[in-house]
Amino acid sequence: MGKILDFIKGIIITIWVFVAIVTTVYLIFFNEYSVSQIGELSIFIVDNERLEPNFHKNDIVIAKKVAEESYHVNDYVFFYLDTTNDNVYINYASIDKIDKNDHAEDAYHFGKDMVSYSSLIGPVNGTIVYHKAGAVLRIFSSRIGFLFLIILPTLFALVYEIFSIVEEAKAEAKEEAKAAAESEKDEG
Numbered sequence: 012m013g014k015i016l017d018f019i020k021g022i023i024i025t026i027w028v029f030v031a032i033v034t035t036v037y038l039i040f041f042n043e044y045s046v047s048q049i050g051e052l053s054i055f056i057v058d059n060e061r062l063e064p065n066f067h068k069n070d071i072v073i074a075k076k077v078a079e080e081s082y083h084v085n086d087y088v089f090f091y092l093d094t095t096n097d098n099v100y101i102n103y104a105s106i107d108k109i110d111k112n113d114h115a116e117d118a119y120h121f122g123k124d125m126v127s128y129s130s131l132i133g134p135v136n137g138t139i140v141y142h143k144a145g146a147v148l149r150i151f152s153s154r155i156g157f158l159f160l161i162i163l164p165t166l167f168a169l170v171y172e173i174f175s176i177v178e179e180a181k182a183e184a185k186e187e188a189k190a191a192a193e194s195e196k197d198e199g
Contacts, residue, residue, distance in 0.1 A: 027164070030151060030161075031161045031165070034148070034151040034152055034157065034161060035161070036049075037054065037148065037152055038152055038157070040054075044091055044099050044101075046101070046132070051075050051076045051077075051133075052073055052074070052075050052076075053073070053074050053075075053076065053089075053132045053133060054071065054072070054073050055071075055072055055074075055101055055132075056069065056070070056071055056072075056145035056148060056149055057069065057070045057071075057072060057101075057145060058145075058149075061100065061102060062101070062102070062103055065103075065135070066103075066140065067142065067143075068145075069142075069143050069144070069145040069146040069149070070140050070141065070142050070143065070144075070145055071140070071141040071144045071145045071148060072089070072138055072139070072140050073138060073139040073140075074089050074132050074133035074134070074135070074137075074138045075133050075134075075137065075138075076131060076132060076133040077133065077134060079116070079117055079128050081134075082106060082109065082117075082119065082131070082134070083106070083109075084106050084107065084108065084109060085105050085106060086105065086106050086134055086136070087103055087104065087105050087106075087134065087135035087136065088103060088104070088106060088119070088131055088132070088133065088134050088135060089101055089102070089103045089131070089132035089133055089134075089135060089138075090102060090103070090104075090119070090121070090126050090130050090131050090132055091126065091130045091132065092124060092126070092130075093130075101132065102121075102124075103135055104121040104122065104124075105121070106119050106120070106121065107120045107121060107122060108120040115127075116128040116129060119131065
């Protein structure tokens, strides 16, 4: 029975360590729009209904940005849309028109909206989507969630390990002292 409990404990600890590492990496690579950007990959959680019907609230989307010349009219792309009230949203739409510029970034038109290449996240085609997984990641990556689900358990585990080492050292010292006392008794 003890081996089964140790096995289950090992699995739980392994899963927790994996989740802690993934969440930490996700948060470390946040850009100014709260999108995790690792190289050309952007990882974001759909947080509203603007991206429906293809993407739903709490989906995790991983999009890869491609070179400027790879975008064409009628391609569906994700992009940052800056609004007049200083909010930036992730949106997706089909490119209506591309204004090529040899001396600056190309401009991409989406209906009445226009963005530059630096505001593009990546094409919709080829994205990886994890449905509903964003709800879990959102909890773990929130300030309170990260504190209570990642940092505090790590601190408790660290304190427990230090306590165990100290207890083991005390028990070993006691045993050595007892062995030394018995050795003196036998010699005397």
